[in-house]
Amino acid sequence: MFSFNSSEFPRSSGAYIADAFVGRALKRPGIYLQHRFGGLHGYRLETSFEPRFVLREPSLALQQPTTTIVFGLFLIREWRF
Numbered sequence: 001m002f003s004f005n006s007s008e009f010p011r012s013s014g015a016y017i018a019d020a021f022v023g024r025a026l027k028r029p030g031i032y033l034q035h036r037f038g039g040l041h042g043y044r045l046e047t048s049f050e051p052r053f054v055l056r057e058p059s060l061a062l063q064q065p066t067t068t069i070v071f072g073l074f075l076i077r078e079w080r081f
Contacts, residue, residue, distance in 0.1 A: 030048060030049055030051065031048070032047060032072075042078045042079065047072065051069055051070075052069075052070050
């Protein structure tokens, strides 16, 4: 019997342009850019813009959700042993 328990499906779509991957997340709106450095093997830079919900004081009344745009920047080093 086949099971999907340990399977992982792509959560984004995009395209490679030179050394960069420009993508869009499928589950939530936003864009990200992943750049792999050609001369520095193992290093990549990931940048993203995506909306996030801002928490408010708890209330039983109806509230409009408040969102803000966040910027993420990560420098990642992949170690190969």
